[in-house]
Amino acid sequence: MTPNDTENAARAYEPEAAEGAPASAPNADAIAALEAEKLDLKDKLLRTLADMENLRRRTEREVTDARTYAVTNFARDMLNAADNIRRALESVPADARAAAEGPLKALVDGIELTERDLLKTLERHGVKRVEPQGQRFDPNLHQAMFEVPNPDVTSGTVVQVVQSGYVIGDRVLRPALVGVAKGGPKAEAKPAEG
Numbered sequence: 001m002t003p004n005d006t007e008n009a010a011r012a013y014e015p016e017a018a019e020g021a022p023a024s025a026p027n028a029d030a031i032a033a034l035e036a037e038k039l040d041l042k043d044k045l046l047r048t049l050a051d052m053e054n055l056r057r058r059t060e061r062e063v064t065d066a067r068t069y070a071v072t073n074f075a076r077d078m079l080n081a082a083d084n085i086r087r088a089l090e091s092v093p094a095d096a097r098a099a100a101e102g103p104l105k106a107l108v109d110g111i112e113l114t115e116r117d118l119l120k121t122l123e124r125h126g127v128k129r130v131e132p133q134g135q136r137f138d139p140n141l142h143q144a145m146f147e148v149p150n151p152d153v154t155s156g157t158v159v160q161v162v163q164s165g166y167v168i169g170d171r172v173l174r175p176a177l178v179g180v181a182k183g184g185p186k187a188e189a190k191p192a193e194g
Contacts, residue, residue: 072168075125075127082115089112128166129164130166131164132158133161135157136157142158142175158179159180160178165177
């Protein structure tokens with residue numbers, strides 16, 4: 001091989017130089033391609049980080065909800081026992097309860113104690129009784145069973161509670177069954193807050 005052959009071989013590996021293009025063009029194209037790839041990878045990384053943060057928040061919320069609402073089915077079943085205890089207490093007339101002595105008084109006191117203990121236990125697990133007597137009817141918390149004509153009470157006010165309602169956390173476990181007043185003065189519209 002002669003010295004000219006090595007020069008010709010070296011020129012063969014420089015096609016841009018042979019065509020008359022500047023020598024920095026391949027580097028600029030390569031840099032632009034790498035910059036585009038870098039931006040694409042950065043975008044994918046940021047999206048993945050955002051997805052992971054959203055997943056963490058969603059999982060945290062689901063765990064919190066699971067803790068709060070895990071006892072829902074059990075609590076719903078226990079409401080029947082609470083209702084039966086209440087019915088047992090209401091079956092004893094008020095005058096008989098006031099005049100009760102001895103074993104009857106002990107029985108009534110025991111049933112009242114059992115009811116308080118059951119309600120306290122339910123509250124410890126996030127289940128609260130809804131007592132809507134005298135409140136404005138709220139279809140999210142109450143179920144209207146009948147209307148009571150009463151011109152003295154504002155229309156839409158709960159005047160009779162047939163069955164207590166219960167909530168667990170911010171969800172309704174069982175709506176209160178109520179009688180609602182009708183025929184009274186209309187409820188005043190609340191001013192819009194802004």
